[in-house]
Amino acid sequence: MATVTRVTKISHHSAIDPSSIFTSCFRNSLVLVCYLVLLLSSNISPSFGLSGVGEEDENRGSDLYPEILRDEAVARLHQLGGVSDGDGYLERTFMSPAAVRAGNLIREWMEDAGLRTWVDSLGNVHGRVEGRNASAEALLMGSHLDTVVDAGKFDGSLGIISVLAALKVLNINGKLGELSRPVEVIAFSDEEGVRFQSTFLGSAAVAGILPVSALKITDKSDVTIQDALKKNSIEITEENLLQLKYDPKSVWGYVEIHIEQGPVLEWVGYPLAVVKGIAGQTRLKVTMRGSQGHAGTVPMSMRHDPMASAAEAIVLLESLCKHPQDFLSFDGHCKSFSMESLSTSLVCTVGEISTWPSASNVIPGQVTFTVDLRTIDDMGREAVVYEFSNRMYQICDKRSVSCTIDHKHDADAVICDSELSSKLKSATYIGLKRMTGAAIEDEVPVLMSGAGHDAMALSHLTKVGMLFVRCRGGISHSPEEHVLDDDVWASGLAILAFIETQM
Ligand SMILES: NC(=O)NC(NC(N)=O)C(=O)[O-]
Numbered sequence: 001m002a003t004v005t006r007v008t009k010i011s012h013h014s015a016i017d018p019s020s021i022f023t024s025c026f027r028n029s030l031v032l033v034c035y036l037v038l039l040l041s042s043n044i045s046p047s048f049g050l051s052g053v054g055e056e057d058e059n060r061g062s063d064l065y066p067e068i069l070r071d072e073a074v075a076r077l078h079q080l081g082g083v084s085d086g087d088g089y090l091e092r093t094f095m096s097p098a099a100v101r102a103g104n105l106i107r108e109w110m111e112d113a114g115l116r117t118w119v120d121s122l123g124n125v126h127g128r129v130e131g132r133n134a135s136a137e138a139l140l141m142g143s144h145l146d147t148v149v150d151a152g153k154f155d156g157s158l159g160i161i162s163v164l165a166a167l168k169v170l171n172i173n174g175k176l177g178e179l180s181r182p183v184e185v186i187a188f189s190d191e192e193g194v195r196f197q198s199t200f201l202g203s204a205a206v207a208g209i210l211p212v213s214a215l216k217i218t219d220k221s222d223v224t225i226q227d228a229l230k231k232n233s234i235e236i237t238e239e240n241l242l243q244l245k246y247d248p249k250s251v252w253g254y255v256e257i258h259i260e261q262g263p264v265l266e267w268v269g270y271p272l273a274v275v276k277g278i279a280g281q282t283r284l285k286v287t288m289r290g291s292q293g294h295a296g297t298v299p300m301s302m303r304h305d306p307m308a309s310a311a312e313a314i315v316l317l318e319s320l321c322k323h324p325q326d327f328l329s330f331d332g333h334c335k336s337f338s339m340e341s342l343s344t345s346l347v348c349t350v351g352e353i354s355t356w357p358s359a360s361n362v363i364p365g366q367v368t369f370t371v372d373l374r375t376i377d378d379m380g381r382e383a384v385v386y387e388f389s390n391r392m393y394q395i396c397d398k399r400s401v402s403c404t405i406d407h408k409h410d411a412d413a414v415i416c417d418s419e420l421s422s423k424l425k426s427a428t429y430i431g432l433k434r435m436t437g438a439a440i441e442d443e444v445p446v447l448m449s450g451a452g453h454d455a456m457a458l459s460h461l462t463k464v465g466m467l468f469v470r471c472r473g474g475i476s477h478s479p480e481e482h483v484l485d486d487d488v489w490a491s492g493l494a495i496l497a498f499i500e501t502q503m
C-alpha cells in the first residue's frame with residue numbers, strides 16, 4: 001500500500017502562480033507570511049492526502065513500480081552519496097578519483113536500464129537508446145555527477161537516478177525500443193564549478209559554448225583542465241572538444257529533474273514543481289595585495305592591509321545586494337533594468353576566502369575571495385557588478401592596496417520552454433494521480449530557480465524544461481539535504497509519464 005506525504009490542496013479555480021507571488025512579496029523578509037496569507041485567502045481547502053493508492057483499484061498499483069522508482073532509486077542515491085574524495089563528508093569535483101568512480105557506477109546503472117553508454121572527452125557519461133526512429137531528434141535528459149564540498153546526496157544525483165529508474169521500467173516492459181525518438185541521459189562532469197570556478201564545463205561542451213581557452217584554466221594547484229583530463233587518460237584537443245557539440249537539429253529538447261534547493265514546495269506541501277526559469281549568475285575572483293608585515297611593530301596608520309580592505313569590500317557587497325536601490329540609479333528612459341525584478345531576486349555570496357601567509361602574527365600580503373552574484377535580471381546583474389567594481393577600487397585606492405578582479409563565469413538568466421513545461425506539468429498530474437488514485441485538481445506550482453543548472457548551458461543548444469522535487473527545509477549544499485522516499489518515487493513517476501506520453 002503506497003502511503004504518500006499529505007499535500008495541502010490549492011483549489012484549482014484560484015490557482016496561483018507562486019513565483020508571481022514571490023515576485024510581489026519577495027522584497028521583504030515577510031515573504032513567506034505574504035505567501036501564506038495569499039494562499040489561505042485563495043480558499044485552500046483542507047489538505048487532501050496523497051494518502052496512498054486507492055484500495056478499489058488494485059490494478060493501479062501495478063504501474064507504480066515502487067521497487068524501482070522508489071526503493072532502488074533511494075538505495076542508489078545513498079550508494080552514490082558514499083562515493084567521495086572527502087573523509088567523512090561528500091565531495092566529488094571535476095575528474096577527481098571519486099568523480100571517476102561515480103561515473104563508472106552511473107554507467108553501470110545506464111546499462112542496467114538497457115542503454116548504450118560511453119564517456120566523452122570532457123568526462124560526461126552518456127546513456128542512449130535509439131527507439132523506433134534513430135534519425136529523429138533526440139530527447140536529452142540528465143543532471144550533474146559532481147558535487148560541492150560537504151555536499152548533500154541529492155543535488156545532481158537525483159536528476160540522473162530518477163530518469164534511469166524510469167527508463168529501466170520502460171526497458172522491463174519492453175517499451176524502450178518502441179519510443180518514437182532517441183532518448184539520451186547525460187551525467188555531466190562539472191556543474192558546480194568547485195575545482196576550476198568555471199561551471200557547466202561538461203554541459204557547455206555538449207552545447208558547444210565551451211571555448212577552447214577554457215582547457216587552460218587552472219585549479220588551486222595550477223593543474224589545467226586539460227591536465228586533469230590527461231591524468232584520466234583523456235587527450236582533449238581543440239578538435240575533439242569541438243566534436244562534443246551536438247547538432248541542434250539532432251536534439252528535440254532537454255529535460256532536467258533537480259531538487260528545489262529552496263523551501264517553497266515544502267511550504268505549500270507539494271512534491272513537485274515546474275521550473276519557470278533560472279536566475280543568471282556571475283562569479284568573480286578578487287585579489288587584494290598590500291604590505292606584508294609584523295603584526296606587533298607596524299603602526300596602524302602605516303599599514304596597507306589587504307585583509308581589512310577585503311572586509312570593507314565584502315560588507316559593501318552585502319549592502320549593495322541587500323539594498324541595490326540605494327546604490328544604483330538609472331534614468332527612466334533607458335529602462336536598462338527593473339529595480340523591482342533586481343531587488344526581489346538579487347543575491348550575493350562570498351563563499352571562499354584565502355590569505356597569504358595566513359599566520360596570526362603577520363599582516364597579510366595578499367587576500368583572495370570569491371563573489372557569487374545572481375538575479376533574474378541580466379542587465380541589473382551587470383549594473384551591480386559594475387557598481388561593486390568601482391566602489392571596490394575606491395576602497396583599494398583609499399587603503400593603498402592593489403586590487404584585481406578576475407571574471408570567472410557569467411551565465412544569463414534562462415526562461416524554460418513553455419510547451420515543454422506544459423508537457424512536464426501534465427506528466428506531473430499523471431504521475432501524482434497514479435500515486436493517489438485520485439484526480440489531482442491542484443495547480444502544479446511554478447517556481448523560479450535561484451540555483452544554477454546544466455539546463456542553463458543546454459538552453460544554448462535546445463529548448464529546456466525542468467521539474468523541481470521538494471527537499472526537506474529547502475536545505476542544499478549541506479549533508480542535511482534530504483528528499484522523502486515518496487518524493488523520489490513521485491519524480492520517477494512524473495518523468496515516466498512524460499516519456500510515455502511524449503515519446
Ligand atoms: N543546482 C546547483 O546547486 N547549482 C550550483 N551551481 C551552479 N553552477 O550554479 C549553484 O551554485 O547554484
Ligand SMILES: [Mn+2]
Pocket residue numbers: 148155192477
Ligand atoms: Mn549544487
Ligand SMILES: [Mn+2]
Pocket residue numbers: 144155156191258452453
Ligand atoms: Mn545541482
